[in-house]
Amino acid sequence: MSPSLSSDAASTSRTGAPHPPELASLTLGFVPLLDAALLIIAREGGFFAVQGVEVSLSRENAWSTLRDKVAAGLLDGAQMLAPMPLAMSLGLSRAPCDTLAAAVLSRQGNTLVLSRRLADAVGASVDNGEPGAFGAASELARRFKASLKEGTRPRLAMVYPYSCQHLLLRDWLARGDIDVDSEVELVALPPPRMVDALREGEIDGFCVGEPWGSLAQHRQVGRVVASGAELMPAHPEKVLGVTASWARRYPNTLSALLRALQAAALWLDKAPEARRQTLAWLALPPYLDEAVGHLDELPLEAAPGYPCIGERLRPLTADFEGLIQRLSPLLEARGRQLDTATLEECYSAVHYDAATHQYGADTP
CATH class of the missing domain: 3.40.190.10 (Periplasmic binding protein-like II)
Known part of the structure; x- marks a missing residue:
């Protein structure tokens, strides 16, 4: 990359007042x-x-x-x-x-959501409108591992290959000793598409920024099982x-x-x-x-x-x-x-x- 601005001279005049922007x-x-x-x-x-x-x-x-x-x-x-x-x-x-x-x-600000079927399988619950114990994310990941059936690969979505959501999803799966390449399928979807894709059965879960995780839970099509605040504060x-x-x-x-x-x-x-x-x-x-x-x-x-x-x-x-x-x-x-x-x-x-x-x- 080329050298970047090294002082405030480009944006501030000698009087201390900002120079006007080049673009209106x-x-x-x-x-x-x-x-x-x-x-x-x-x-x-x-x-x-x-x-x-x-x-x-x-x-x-x-x-x-x-x-x-x-x-x-x-x-x-x-x-x-x-x-x-x-x-x-x-x-x-x-x-x-x-x-x-x-x-x-x-x-x-991210949430990891599983379909209601998978959330039930791993014992994730909702208490007073909030996801079940965030501190139990690792335990829920281990239960997710135990729920996997031979010959099936749940499809989990993230928003972009080089994103925090992808990294957080991999982090959570690793807590359950789940092989990302062989035991699940990862796909990329736009954030606004996540809730509908989960409801329509196109995916089995996702990691996304708010408000899409809480919206999936509000519409009762999925349940939050972990948060970025826990996995990477x-x-x-x-x-x-x-x-x-x-x-x-x-x-x-x-x-x-x-x-x-x-x-x-x-x-x-x-x-x-x-x-x-x-x-x-x-x-x-x-x-x-x-x-x-x-x-x-x-x-x-x-x-x-x-x-x-x-x-x-x-x-x-x-x-x-x-x-x-x-x-x-x-x-x-x-x-x-x-x-x-x-x-x-x-x-x-x-x-x-x-x-x-x-x-x-x-x-x-």
């Missing part, structure tokens, strides 16, 4: 999930406008489509799965495209991804976006009405629509998915080390090795620091 309007992509919230808050709450940019949000139902549109320049940037900038930079599943994670949009889940070439061409615009997201995160954290207002925005037809109809408010850090939105937006390479350790076997299976320089470039805080002047800060 732009489009960011998102996938309908709760952790698109900061983008939606910044758009609907006017935080992008305060920074001098008019942002349109483009709903993309599949991560591969979103990835390709960012790489082709059809989107200026997007909500991305945390491993996606690295996968794009390494040329996994497509031609290489140097990509960086300019901010962390969310941490954890506080891991970076979604990031703001842009190509390195876009960041070099529009550094002031990127800074404006990051300042707007920081302001949106602070509002979400402190304003008394923030969660209910955010849920109302998420429920608008361009965003998540009826998929959040079962929620009373934005369920930050609450069962079943434990999403952390707006917490520590500043990217730190060390925060991604757990993901990378889990990702390494998948890279090795393709004859690939991770170089430290690419990892550090993908998840550097330099752009966030240039925008916010919070060098070394561990706050939004």
Whole structure:
């Protein structure tokens, strides 16, 4: 990857006032999930406008489509799965495209769901609307192993080959000593497709970000048996991804976006009405629509998915080390090795620091 911005000179004038963004309007992509919230808050709450940019949000139902549109320049940037900038930079599943994670949009927030038939077989129950004991995830995985019948391979879905959901699903299966290659079948499906696919019998379970896991449970087509909060606590889940070439061409615009997201995160954290207002925005037809109809408010850090939105937006390479350790076997299976320089470039805080002047800060 090419050298990135090393100081705040590109985005701030000598008087300390931010330089105006190079772009007056732009489009960011998102996938309908709760952790698109900061983008939606910044758009609907006017935080992008305060920074001098008019942002349109483009709903993309599949991560591969979103990835390709960012790489082709059809989107200026997007909500991305945390491993996606690295996968794009390494040329996994497509031609290489140097990509960086300019901010962390969310941490954890995933659920692992089994069909009601399999959930009953492993003894997973629902207590007061919450999944049965999260601490029993390993025990449930062992029971899942015991329930497997010779000659059958349950089909389990994740959202993208290089995703936290894929890594979490493999982690849970490993807790039950289940051979991913011979005892189950893994497939990739877009998040909005998961609940219907489970109801129609196309899959037997899935790992996905909220609200789709709790929606499956609410509609009584599946049951949550584990959460990302238990399997990999506080891991970076979604990031703001842009190509390195876009960041070099529009550094002031990127800074404006990051300042707007920081302001949106602070509002979400402190304003008394923030969660209910955010849920109302998420429920608008361009965003998540009826998929959040079962929620009373934005369920930050609450069962079943434990999403952390707006917490520590500043990217730190060390925060991604757990993901990378889990990702390494998948890279090795393709004859690939991770170089430290690419990892550090993908998840550097330099752009966030240039925008916010919070060098070394561990706050939004």
